[in-house]
Amino acid sequence: xxxxxxxxxxxxxxxxxxxxxxxxxxxxxxxxxxxxxxxxxxxxxxxxxxxxxxxxxxxxxxxxxxxxxxxxxxxxxxxxxxxxxxxxxxxxxxxxxxxxxxxxxxxxxxxxxxxxxxxxxxxxxxxxxxxxxxxxxxxxxxxxxxxxxxxxxxxxxxxxxxxxxxxxxxxxxxxxxxxxxxxxxxxxxxxxxxxxxxxxxxxxxxxxxxxxxxxxxxxxxxxxxxxxxxxxxxxxxxxxxxxxxxxxxxxxxxxxxxxxxxxxxxxxxxxxxxxxxxxxxxxxxxxxxxxxxxxxxxxxxxxxxxxxxxxxxxxxxxxxxxxxxxxxxxxxxxxxxxxxxxxxxxxxxxxxxxx
Amino acid sequence: xxxxxxxxxxxxxxxxxxxxxxxxxxxxxxxxxxxxxxxxxxxxxxxxxxxxxxxxxxxxxxxxxxxxxxxxxxxxxxxxxxxxxxxxxxxxxxxxxxxxxxxxxxxxxxxxxxxxxxxxxxxxxxxxxxxxxxxxxxxxxxxxxxxxxxxxxxxxxxxxxxxxxxxxxxxxxxxxxxxxxxxxxxxxxxxxxxxxxxxxxxxxxxxxxxxxxxxxxxxxxxxxxxxxxxxxxxxxxxxxxxxxxxxxxxxxxxxxxxxxxxxxxxxxxxxxxxxxxxxxxxxxxxxxxxxxxxxxxxxxxxxxxxxxxxxxxxxxxxxxxxxxxxxxxxxxxxxxxxx
Numbered sequence: 300x301x302x303x304x305x306x307x308x309x310x311x312x313x314x315x316x317x318x319x320x321x322x323x324x325x326x327x328x329x330x331x332x333x334x335x336x337x338x339x340x341x342x343x344x345x346x347x348x349x350x351x352x353x354x355x356x357x358x359x360x361x362x363x364x365x366x367x368x369x370x371x372x373x374x375x376x377x378x379x380x381x382x383x384x385x386x387x388x389x390x391x392x393x394x395x396x397x398x399x400x401x402x403x404x405x406x407x408x409x410x411x412x413x414x415x416x417x418x419x420x421x422x423x424x425x426x427x428x429x430x431x432x433x434x435x436x437x438x439x440x441x442x443x444x445x446x447x448x449x450x451x452x453x454x455x456x457x458x459x460x461x462x463x464x465x466x467x468x469x470x471x472x473x474x475x476x477x478x479x480x481x482x483x484x485x486x487x488x489x490x491x492x493x494x495x496x497x498x499x500x501x502x503x504x505x506x507x508x509x510x511x512x513x514x515x516x517x518x519x520x521x522x523x524x525x526x527x528x529x530x531x532x533x534x535x536x537x538x539x540x541x542x543x544x545x546x547x548x549x550x551x552x553x554x555x556x557x558x559x560x561x562x563x564x565x566x567x568x569x570x571x572x573x574x575x576x577x578x579x580x581x582x583x584x585x586x587x588x589x590x591x592x593x594x595x596x597x598x599x600x601x602x603x604x605x606x607x608x609x610x611x612x613x614x615x616x617x618x619x620x621x622x623x624x625x626x627x628x629x630x631x632x633x634x635x636x637x638x639x640x641x642x643x644x645x646x647x648x649x650x651x652x653x654x
Numbered sequence: 655x656x657x658x659x660x661x662x663x664x665x666x667x668x669x670x671x672x673x674x675x676x677x678x679x680x681x682x683x684x685x686x687x688x689x690x691x692x693x694x695x696x697x698x699x700x701x702x703x704x705x706x707x708x709x710x711x712x713x714x715x716x717x718x719x720x721x722x723x724x725x726x727x728x729x730x731x732x733x734x735x736x737x738x739x740x741x742x743x744x745x746x747x748x749x750x751x752x753x754x755x756x757x758x759x760x761x762x763x764x765x766x767x768x769x770x771x772x773x774x775x776x777x778x779x780x781x782x783x784x785x786x787x788x789x790x791x792x793x794x795x796x797x798x799x800x801x802x803x804x805x806x807x808x809x810x811x812x813x814x815x816x817x818x819x820x821x822x823x824x825x826x827x828x829x830x831x832x833x834x835x836x837x838x839x840x841x842x843x844x845x846x847x848x849x850x851x852x853x854x855x856x857x858x859x860x861x862x863x864x865x866x867x868x869x870x871x872x873x874x875x876x877x878x879x880x881x882x883x884x885x886x887x888x889x890x891x892x893x894x895x896x897x898x899x900x901x902x903x904x905x906x907x908x909x910x911x912x913x914x915x916x917x918x919x920x921x922x923x924x925x926x927x928x929x930x931x932x933x934x935x936x937x938x939x940x941x942x943x944x945x946x947x948x949x950x951x952x953x954x955x956x957x958x959x960x961x962x963x964x965x966x967x968x969x970x971x972x973x974x975x976x977x978x979x980x981x982x983x984x985x986x987x988x989x990x991x992x993x
Contacts, residue, residue, distance in 0.1 A: 320705075320706050320707060321705060321706075321707070322705060322706070325704075325705030325706070326705070327751075328745045328746070328748075328751045329704075329745055331751055331754045331755055331758060332741060332744050332745050332751065332754055334754075334758050335754045335757050335758050335761075336741070338758070338761055347741075351702075351741070354701075354702075354704060355704045355705065355707070358701075358704050358707035358708070359704065359705065359706070359707045364661075364670075365661070365663075365670070365708075365720060366707055366708055366720075368710065429668070430663050430668040430670065431663035431664065431665040431666075431668070431716060431717070431718055432663075432665070432666075432667070432668050480667075480668070599759075600903060601755070603903070626668060627667075627668055627669040627670065628667070628668070628669070629667060629668040630666060630667045630668075631666060631667070
């Protein structure tokens with residue numbers, strides 16, 4: 300491609316670990332002000348809140364001494380939100396009116412959804428920059444229908460057997476068509492890696508309920524041999540224990556999935572000849588997740604901004620860029636603005652396609 | 655005036671240039687490695703302070719200075735008369751932040767205590783009767799398959815109770831359409847509950863627990879209170895909203911942990927509804943020349959029954975009965991006795 304460093308092959312440069320410089324107490328202040336203003340403006344401020352939140356996180360992610368930046372404009376986001384809100388309101392009202400009419404309304408929505416999600420990816424990257432150079436996403440909409448509609452349908456038809464492949468195709472679609480300035484990203488993870496990840500994840504999820512079942516039968520057996528009805532406190536404790544074991548399984552499987560997924564994606568993504576490596580430490584991830592949960596519940600939710608910052612720090616700082624040459628040589632160009640509609644629909648549907 | 659050393663990016667490449675930033679005669683001046691720019695202050699944008707992150711001084715063409723030296727920049731901005739946005743000032747003052755915390759907590763409490771019950775009452779009142787009765791028919795059919803069996807009470811007893819209850823005058827001059835049905839249920843024990851459509855299910859166990867018809871009627875007035883206030887629907891709406899919110903808020907986490915705070919938050923709502931139904935029952939009993947103490951007696955008996963473990967807590971969410979609320983029974987008896 301055009302950037303100079305591709306011609307000078309394999310200039311060794313020091314690995315650059317991503318740094319996260321945000322702090323919980325700083326983000327807490329942004330978060331609480333965002334929350335209050337969003338409530339008192341009946342949600343209108345949420346567009347401005349989103350920009351401030353993303354700017355805080357982007358600017359505090361540092362690569363080679365420079366932060367990232369977010370350039371989305373609140374008014375564009377607000378427009379997107381209003382349209383998305385109306386759209387879902389219509390769908391909801393249609394369902395309330397009659398199930399059949401609701402389903403009829405959903406068909407066109409399902410048909411335009413992939414297109415919206417493509418726009419969402421485009422918006423997000425277009426308004427992201429590092430050192431003043433914008434990222435970009437230029438995939439065909441047809442490819443979007445393939446990964447957002449055809450693959451998921453195929454996965455559904457095969458009862459999930461094809462889902463790991465579908466997931467891999469989705470990430471490949473995202474990363475193969477992303478660029479930074481004029482430099483292109485590429486994605487090299489195999490379907491095998493995704494199948495291995497899902498197999499281990501489901502095994503963790505399956506083994507633990509079996510353990511829980513064994514525990515409960517043992518307990519029940521012991522109580523039955525006592526010959527009289529066990530006191531309700533014992534039953535309560537036993538069910539809590541079984542529930543806790545179940546929960547542990549879900550938690551372990553989830554943690555494994557979060558860390559493994561990030562690692563697979565970033566270990567197999569390249570920017571021209573620059574590589575990345577990701578190694579999310581499972582122990583630290585477990586600690587941060589659990590303590591975040593406990594503290595968030597115990598503080599009536601006020602710990603949440605601290606929790607978000609802790610998790611962001613852990614996950615961001617697990618990524619290192621391994622440059623094949625200087626990071627000062629990327630070049631780019633100005634491009635047209637992108638509207639925020641797709642992004643906001645994605646947000647409303649809670650589709651996280653960011654990482 | 656002082657100059658600030660920083661890095662300049664031209665917006666077209668990632669090459670950093672070490673420069674100094676200064677303000678002279680109302681113009682910003684950037685000087686350093688092959689860079690010399692002068693721009694009027696009006697055309698320049700300064701990014702908001704975002705904690706310790708570098709602040710960006712941007713020019714209209716996309717070039718910008720990345721300033722890590724926050725103290726010097728703040729001094730420079732102060733000297734040029736730059737005003738931070740109102741939101742940025744709000745965020746930077748802890749006293750205002752604490753005020754925001756208090757305001758948010760206050761609003762959350764207000765929503766939970768006043769707004770949501772109010773909204774649930776209004777929404778419940780506007781749910782079409784056809785939807786309500788369809789829902790209730792389904793629930794009763796489900797209960798009949800799973801938990802309930804045909805009543806083994808003599809038909810005469812059932813008819814007498816239904817007939818006497820049908821002739822009682824409802825309070826507030828508002829007739830509440832209802833239907834009393836009798837069922838046996840080993841798993842529910844002595845119990846009664848109302849479905850939102852007005853179907854009141856009484857178990858054989860409850861009728862046997864009562865010493866006379868009046869005590870059964872007292873329980874029925876309480877259930878009619880639930881029907882009158884559309885409590886089943888309100889509880890369903892409030893619980894759904896609380897559940898959705900808690901799950902969303904603890905999002906990342908798991909539904910199991912989210913279930914605990916959600917259950918705690920819901921408990922208050924069901925307590926409130928029980929109290930409302932108790933008050934309705936007391937009014938109705940007195941209106942018909944009966945004593946609210948009848949309900950107290952029944953509550954006591956039911957509470958003893960629960961302690962013996964003769965009744966299980968299996969209940970449909972859409973119905974409101976006695977057993978889910980037994981921890982508050984003592985309090986309910988006290989407030990009924992004051993009626």
